[in-house]
Amino acid sequence: MPKPPVPKAVALRIELKDVAPLVWRRVLVPDNWTFATLHHYLQWVMGWTDSHAHEFEIGAGLVAPDWWIQEAWSEEEARRYRDERRVSVAAVVGELGPRGEFEYRYDMGDDWAHRIVIEAAPPSRVGGLPLPVCVAGENACPPEDVGGPRGYAEFLAVLGDPRHEQYEDVARWLGGVFDPRGFDLNRINRDWRNAQRRRR
Numbered sequence: 001m002p003k004p005p006v007p008k009a010v011a012l013r014i015e016l017k018d019v020a021p022l023v024w025r026r027v028l029v030p031d032n033w034t035f036a037t038l039h040h041y042l043q044w045v046m047g048w049t050d051s052h053a054h055e056f057e058i059g060a061g062l063v064a065p066d067w068w069i070q071e072a073w074s075e076e077e078a079r080r081y082r083d084e085r086r087v088s089v090a091a092v093v094g095e096l097g098p099r100g101e102f103e104y105r106y107d108m109g110d111d112w113a114h115r116i117v118i119e120a121a122p123p124s125r126v127g128g129l130p131l132p133v134c135v136a137g138e139n140a141c142p143p144e145d146v147g148g149p150r151g152y153a154e155f156l157a158v159l160g161d162p163r164h165e166q167y168e169d170v171a172r173w174l175g176g177v178f179d180p181r182g183f184d185l186n187r188i189n190r191d192w193r194n195a196q197r198r199r200r
Contacts, residue, residue, distance in 0.1 A: 005032075007030030007031055007032040007033075007131065008030070008031045008090070009028045009029070009030065009031070009131055010028070010029055010030070010031045010089055010090075010093055010118065011026065011027070011028055011118070011119040011120060012026070012027050012028075012029060012116050012117065012118060012119065013025070013026050013116070013117045013119055014026075014027065014042065014045070014046065014104070014114050014115070014116050015114065015115045015116075015117075016046065016112065016113075016114055016141070016142075017113045017114065017115055017149075018113070018149035019142065019149050019152055019153075020153070021138070021139045021180060021181060022138065022139060023046070023138070023139045023140065023141055023142075024137055024138055024139070025045050025046060025134055025136070025137035026119070026134070026135050026136040026137060027041070027045055027132060027133065027134050027135065028131055028132060028133050028135060029041060029089060029131060029132040030089070030131045030132065031088070031089045031090035031093060032088060032089070032090060033088065033089045033132075034084060034085050034086070034087060034088055034089075035056055035063050035084035035085075035087045035088075035089070035092070036065065036084040036085045038089060039054055039056075039065075039084060039104075041132055041192075042104060042114070043106075044188070044192055044195075045134050045137075045188060045192075046114070046141050047140060047141030048106060048107075048112075048141060048144065049144050051144060052106060052107035052108070052109070052110075052144075053068050053106075053107070053108055054068075054104065054105060054106045054107075055068060055081075055104075055105050056084070056102055056103065056104050056105075057102060057103040057105065058092055058095070058096070058102040059095065059096070059102075060080075061080055061081070061082060062080050062081045062082070063081065063082045063083075063084050063087050064081050064082075064083075064084055065083070065084055065085075066083050066085070068081075069081040069083065093118055096118060097118070098118060098119075098120060099117065099118060099119075100117075100118045101115060101116065101117050101118070102116050103115060103116065104116055107144075107145075107148075109148075110145065110146070110147060110148035110151070111148045111149075112142075112148065112149075132192070133189055134185060134188050134189055134192075135185075136185070137183055137185060137188075138181075138183055139180060139181055139182070139183055140178070140179060140180050140181065140182040140183060142155070143155070143174065143178065155170060156180060158170045159171070159174075159178065
């Protein structure tokens with residue numbers, strides 16, 4: 001039997017919109033991934049916990065999990081969607097082309113929007129690491145359920161002022177330390193590989 005083709009690396013730059021400091025990542029992912037798999041990796045590399053709904057907006061259409069499509073308000077709305085298990089990264093790269101952009105939305109209540117840009121992949125994999133790999137990024141992902149970009153700005157303002165009347169409540173809700181500029185590239189890659197080994 002012929003061997004399956006070796007996946008090509010696709011470089012993506014992910015930016016969390018409407019937050020400061022800017023939270024971004026640059027990743028290399030295999031083009032044979034479905035968008036369902038891409039979703040799980042985006043959750044990991046950004047720092048979310050996959051506890052809310054999500055969808056992708058690609059051109060005039062939407063890509064989402066089947067259960068979310070079934071929640072559509074009408075059949076007409078549902079027809080705009082494609083099942084994320086049946087859409088590949090390669091297909092979208094072919095559809096949008098180099099420098100093409102699409103949006104990834106997570107937690108429709110907090111309304112986190114991510115701008116994803118298709119970039120030119122380097123000629124060889126960085127450091128010989130297997131795909132996927134995060135190659136660059138900056139700043140920490142906001143905590144879950146903080147209230148979207150506006151809530152995050154208020155959260156940072158309170159956390160930055162120990163004399164603020166809401167400081168103790170916010171610190172108690174957070175339950176630990178939060179550094180908005182925290183980002184550990186090596187840890188993201190190492191922990192992803194370890195998590196995949198445990199699943200095997």
